[in-house]
Amino acid sequence: AQSVTQLDSQVPVFEEAPVELRCNYSSSVSVYLFWYVQYPNQGLQLLLKYLSGSTLVKGINGFEAEFNKSQTSFHLRKPSVHISDTAEYFCAVSYPTGFQKLVFGTGTRLLVSP
Amino acid sequence: DVKVTQSSRYLVKRTGEKVFLECVQDMDHENMFWYRQDPGLGLRLIYFSYDVKMKEKGDIPEGYSVSREKKERFSLILESASTNQTSMYLCASSPGDQTGELFFGEGSRLTVL
Numbered sequence: 001a002q003s004v005t006q007l008d009s010q011v012p013v014f015e016e017a018p019v020e021l022r023c024n025y026s027s028s029v030s031v032y033l034f035w036y037v038q039y040p041n042q043g044l045q046l047l048l049k050y051l052s053g054s055t056l057v058k059g060i061n062g063f064e065a066e067f068n069k070s071q072t073s074f075h076l077r078k079p080s081v082h083i084s085d086t087a088e089y090f091c092a093v094s095y096p097t098g099f100q101k102l103v104f105g106t107g108t109r110l111l112v113s114p
Numbered sequence: 115d116v117k118v119t120q121s122s123r124y125l126v127k128r129t130g131e132k133v134f135l136e137c138v139q140d141m142d143h144e145n146m147f148w149y150r151q152d153p154g155l156g157l158r159l160i161y162f163s164y165d166v167k168m169k170e171k172g173d174i175p176e177g178y179s180v181s182r183e184k185k186e187r188f189s190l191i192l193e194s195a196s197t198n199q200t201s202m203y204l205c206a207s208s209p210g211d212q213t214g215e216l217f218f219g220e221g222s223r224l225t226v227l
Contacts, residue, residue: 032214041221041223043204043218043220044204044206044218045218090156094213096213100145100212100214101147102215102216104157105156106154
């Protein structure tokens with residue numbers, strides 16, 4: 001079965017520190033990968049996506065993610081976080097066969113404190 | 115910019131009431147989706163639609179139905195609301211470009227008393 005695992009339900013970090021949010025997926029075939037961010041009481045917005053090409057993907061707000069096919073991972077990173085990055089982050093995958101549906105992880109809550 | 119609009123941000127209903135959640139998108143997307151979001155469970159797909167009048171069950175369709183009479187509008191219906199349907203409901207749309215990228219509305223937080 002298709003699945004996405006976000007091992008960390010919550011990641012506390014101090015402002016200006018680096019952060020990595022982990023995402024692993026299950027697949028033996030090519031995939032498309034996405035990170036979405038959800039600020040409090042809002043919907044989800046796209047942070048970045050990997051469709052093909054370079055394995056290092058840059059997104060909005062200084063975030064980037066690296067696609068690692070051998071480890072089936074797509075970890076999200078930011079070298080220096082801000083208070084305003086406090087939000088919930090969702091990793092998602094779609095498989096380029098059949099109807100396109102995203103499969104979501106359970107989310108990681110990033111808590112940035114001063 | 116793609117805009118997905120959900121008619122109500124917050125609703126409070128009583129057990130047994132019929133509830134309509136409306137969603138409209140303005141980018142001519144073929145596909146539309148309804149998810150519910152609960153703490154610790156992430157997003158779970160309720161129903162989706164790939165064309166007008168077409169609908170498919172997602173992972174948790176029980177207790178819900180949907181309607182898509184026009185391309186831009188996708189409605190979620192709770193025929194008889196129950197307390198375990200208290201949740202955040204998210205509508206999304208996607209073009210038929212085979213990547214699956216979703217564009218989300220702001221969400222509707224439903225409380226069933």
